[in-house]
Amino acid sequence: xxxxxxxxxxxxxxxxxxxxxxxxxxxxxxxxxxxxxxxxxxxxxxxxxxxxxxxxxxxxxxxxxxxxxxxxxxxxxxxxxxxxxxxxxxxxxxxxxxxxxxxxxxxxxxxxxxxxxxxxxxxxxxxxxxxxxxxxxxx
Amino acid sequence: xxxxxxxxxxxxxxxxxxxxxxxxxxxxxxxxxxxxxxxxxxxxxxxxxxxxxxxxxx
Numbered sequence: 242x243x244x245x246x247x248x249x250x251x252x253x254x255x256x257x258x259x260x261x262x263x264x265x266x267x268x269x270x271x272x273x274x275x276x277x278x279x280x281x282x283x284x285x286x287x288x289x290x291x292x293x294x295x296x297x298x299x300x301x302x303x304x305x306x307x308x309x310x311x312x313x314x315x316x317x318x319x320x321x322x323x324x325x326x327x328x329x330x331x332x333x334x335x336x337x338x339x340x341x342x343x344x345x346x347x348x349x350x351x352x353x354x355x356x357x358x359x360x361x362x363x364x365x366x367x368x369x370x371x372x373x374x375x376x377x378x379x380x
Numbered sequence: 381x382x383x384x385x386x387x388x389x390x391x392x393x394x395x396x397x398x399x400x401x402x403x404x405x406x407x408x409x410x411x412x413x414x415x416x417x418x419x420x421x422x423x424x425x426x427x428x429x430x431x432x433x434x435x436x437x438x
Contacts, residue, residue: 281402292395298381299388349381352388359392363399370403380406 258375265371267329269364272371285367292360293331300342301353303335321354327361386426393422 256275265272270286273279304321307314326332342350373379383391401415 284398284402288395288398295381295391299383348385349383352383356392359396363395366399366403 256375258372261375262368262372265368266327266364269329269331269367272368272375276371276374278374285364289328289360289364289367290331292356292363293328293335296353296356296358296360297335297340299349299353299356300345301350301355301357302342302344303332303340303357304354321358324358324361327365328357329361329364331360332357389422389426393419393426397422 261272261275264275268286269289270282270284272282273285274282303325304318306319306322310318342353344350370379397415397419400418401411401413405411405414
């Protein structure tokens with residue numbers, strides 16, 4: 242190698258994003274874990290889990306896509322459904338275990354539903370972060 | 381679990397700030413600072429909007 246050759250930073254992905262992203266979605270924090278960011282992985286997992294569990298403890302209902310109703314209602318239900326599913330394994334575990342709180346009056350279930358969606362949205366942020374680390378856009 | 385509005389909002393601010401701090405900055409110190417900054421912004425909005433609603437509502 243010539244003495245004045247410039248050493249370029251590696252640009253190849255650390256791992257295949259095609260495998261990493263679905264895994265990071267399904268198990269919150271798994272993307273960071275596979276990339277060697279174990280501390281951040283634990284924080285992501287714990288935060289998404291706590292948010293989901295708080296929502297469930299407040300008896301927040303899960304969203305389901307509906308065919309009837311006006312456009313706005315269907316949009317809200319479908320968006321909430323995507324947000325719920327973004328929690329990955331926690332959502333599927335809740336469905337598998339038959340989680341379905343009774344429809345009761347009060348503000349707590351409303352907050353609970355939002356917490357469950359927020360858990361999914363926080364997980365999406367973590368998935369995007371894992372993708373950027375994987376593709377060397379950030380450390 | 382029955383949390384009041386204030387406790388629920390504090391909890392939401394906390395979990396959101398943790399993730400926002402975690403995914404945004406490069407070093408651990410910057411992450412901590414940004415997480416605290418986000419939490420402070422949530423609190424400012426909480427008290428600001430809370431007082432605004434109280435004063436406007438009468």
